[in-house]
Amino acid sequence: MPLFLPNFDLQHYNTLGVPVKAQVYVSVADETELVEALRYAGHEKLPLLILGGGSNIVLCDDFSGLVIHIRLHGKTLIAENNEFIWLRVAAGENWHELVEYCLDFHYWGLENLSLIPGSVGAAPIQNIGAYGVELKDVFEELTAIDIRSGLPVTFTKEACEFGYRDSIFKGRLRDQYVITAVTFKLRKQAHLVLSYPALRDALTPQLSDSVTPKTVSDIICAIRRSKLPDPAQVPNAGSFFKNPVIPVAHYESLRLQYPQLVAYPVDEQQVKLAAAWLIDHAGWRGQVCGPVAVHGQQALVLTNPGRAKGSAVVALAEKIQQSVWEKYGVALEPEPRFYP
Ligand SMILES: Cc1cc2nc3c(=O)[nH]c(=O)nc-3n(C[C@H](O)[C@H](O)[C@H](O)COP(=O)(O)OP(=O)(O)OC[C@H]3O[C@@H](n4cnc5c(N)ncnc54)[C@H](O)[C@@H]3O)c2cc1C
Known part of the structure; x- marks a missing residue:
């Protein structure tokens, strides 16, 4: 039977260093333990968070449910x-x-x-x-x-x-x-x-x-x-936004205004824009917003030096999305998943 740990601190289990708690945490080392953990969650009606290295998640607040940490090896x-x-x-x-x-x-x-x-x-x-x-x-x-x-x-x-x-x-x-x-x-x-x-x-x-x-x-x-900043030194979740894919006509009109715009062809109809370029040229690189910031060398990376809750990171991400939308008419989609 795997060990179910209540009120478990997740700060060292996510690369943004967010100090929130899981209602219950369990580490599973094989499929039998995993199935037991899933059964427990089903029985107790607990929402689930499947956790790997925690490098692509934003923990906005405490997680009212069961975190299953995948530790299967071989x-x-x-x-x-x-x-x-x-x-x-x-x-x-x-x-x-x-x-x-x-x-x-x-x-x-x-x-x-x-x-x-x-x-x-x-x-x-x-x-x-x-x-x-x-x-x-x-x-x-x-x-x-x-x-x-x-x-x-x-x-x-x-x-x-x-x-x-x-x-x-x-x-x-x-x-x-x-x-x-x-x-x-x-x-x-x-x-x-x-x-x-x-x-x-x-x-x-x-x-x-x-x-x-x-x-x-x-x-x-x-x-x-x-x-890229090392999450062990500067908490971050890597690239925070996907590179947006837009129609060629939209790209052509943007290029008239911004000749340096960085883009890669996808197919005859679509172009992928460098999200980092959009964010940088909207003035966000190096900006600090209380405990969170946009990295000084890489505008696509949001950092959490103040070890704030993920909601602070999400609030900064929303401001960036809004400003990029207003400047270029381009919607940025976050890459990590937000919990809860
Ligand atoms: C500094 C840095 C650089 C990065 N560079 C890149 C890059 O170059 N390219 C890139 O693609 N990504 C990059 N990432 C993002 C991240 O590393 C990847 O997405 C990675 O695969 C996430 O793995 P994880 O184990 O940390 O997942 P977690 O963050 O633990 O989980 C991510 C999502 O996957 C789910 N999940 C995890 N494990 C399982 C499982 N076994 N079964 C079902 N669901 C599961 C979780 O529930 C969650 O929704 C970077 C991140 C950082 C911090």
Whole structure:
């Protein structure tokens, strides 16, 4: 039987450092404990918060319900052929430790996703992505527990309906499954993805056969460390807003007014704007609002140096959304999920 802890402080379990309490907290180390915890929540009629590394949530206030901390561990090589290996990884494994493990064993494909905080089980929720690669590019399938029935289910890549920072688990199937393991399809021969401009620029002096997945990972870690605040020092939840996708006609009219506007083509009809550019040029970079702030180097990151409740972060986010809407007519959508 897992240990249910009442009135549990979550400050050290979310990267924004928000000091709120969970009515009840339980850490689960295997599927049996997870099913017991789900049964308990059902019996006591407690709302649920499934917790990984707490790097993509905003805890606005105390959580009146059960927080289930996913601590399932283990990695299993389940199949291989000449080209690929299939690695099954439990949901509670740390994401970056998995990237390092794969680099050590020469299982290639995760290198561009180096240093993303959080757990393996949360990675499919928003189809994590960075430097030209998304989780879906290396994903084979996942297993989950159906919260209502307590039964295991397998989801293929198609069933997950991955999109830009999106999956079926943020939409139609939100709050219905707990992911217990993810199976990755990784290459035995390196296949470098160097299309992302910042990565290409950093590699230019050494673009040759000497570039390996390890070099790519090291460079990405260095870029990320120089650009993003470390949550251990400055509490934050990474990029607070998704890059908005707008119609080409809207983009063209904005570009007349703002020729420096940073944008990337999506398809013939749509363009993705750099949310950081919009926020920065609306004057928000480095702004401090009481205990919370917009980071001085990266306008997309909201920080919580005063360890305030998440509601203060959300209030700042709303002001930014309002100002970006008024200036550019563009709606910004938050990336982390707000609780309660
Ligand atoms: C400094 C920093 C940099 C970041 N950089 C990136 C980046 O480059 N790219 C990117 O995509 N993201 C980035 N993020 C966001 C974050 O790291 C990812 O979204 C990560 O996958 C969240 O993992 P987590 O375990 O911390 O999830 P949590 O914050 O614990 O949970 C996030 C959501 O997933 C749900 N969830 C968690 N685990 C499970 C599970 N096993 N089953 C079902 N639901 C679950 C939670 O209920 C919650 O709704 C960054 C965050 C920070 C703080």
